Amino acid sequence: MYxxxxxxxxxxxxxxxxxxxxxFGKYGYKKANTQDIADKAGISKGLLFYYFKNKESFYRYLCEFCETIMRKSICYEEFSNIHDFFELFDYGVKVKLELISQYPHIYEFSLMMFLSSQKEDTASSQFVNEMMDTSFEVYFKHMDVSLFKEEIDPKQIYRMMLWMSEGYILEKQRTGSSLSFEEMVEDFNVWKEMFKKISYREEYL
Structure with a gap:
């Protein structure tokens, strides 16, 4: 296709x-202008659509590409030896930090990709939602569920943390502030400790 x-x-x-x-990371799928993207890339808009059928095709390609390089960047031997749910989140942040040197906007794009999927009714949005649904099984299959309180569903905690990321983006948009990976990581670490206290058995805190 590409x-x-x-x-x-x-x-x-x-x-x-x-x-x-x-x-797409700055403006979201709907508001991003393909002419601006083409200008930034140093090509014509016509050439962009020669490589990709339309805006949605290009956006979906980027979603697939980000998912692929994230998986390729994971050291599975190291990854499979992590059994703590929150340490797995930390590992994901580490991988993104390593990718930022080559793809400076991958973090903002990933966050906005999730947010846009909640708002848009397109094939790309359906793809992202399916990807988010399967990501839990893919990235957390080695976690130790015995660390959690009996009444806590780890998948629900995962969703809540994604929703907090969505709220973070919306707040930045509302105030006209730019997304900062470093600031997000600092806030994320605070949220992580909060969720850990809510989720884990007392003896594992």
């Missing part, structure tokens, strides 16, 4: 990917 794009030199591909992540 054969012509994948024939480009890797450096050119990354320039187009980064432009897309920047504008």
């Amino acid at each position: 054969e012509k794009f994948l024939e480009l030199p890797e450096e050119k591909q990354d320039k187009i990917r980064n432009a897309g992540m920047e504008y």
Whole structure:
């Protein structure tokens, strides 16, 4: 589906990917302007749509690409040895930090991708929602559920943390503030400790 794009030199591909992540990450799927993306990438809008059928096709490609590189970036030997739910979240942050050097806007794009999927009724949104549903089983299959209180559902805690990320984005949009990965990580660590106290048995705190 993206054969012509994948024939480009890797450096050119990354320039187009980064432009897309920047504008979709800043404005969301609906408000991002493909002409702005093309200008940032140093190509014409017509050429962008030569590589990708339309805006939605390009957006979906970026969603798939981010999911793929996240999985490829995970060291499965290291990952499979982590059994603490919250340490797995920390590992995910570490992976994103390593990817930021090559894809500076991947974090903002990932957050906005989740938010847009809740608002838009498109094939891409359905794809993202399905991806989010399966991500729990993929990334948390090695966790030790015995650490949790009997009445706590780990998947529900996962969803609540995603909802908090959504609220974080909405608050930044409301106040006109830019997204900061470093600031988000600081806030995330506070949330993590709060959820850990709510979720874990006393002897594991």
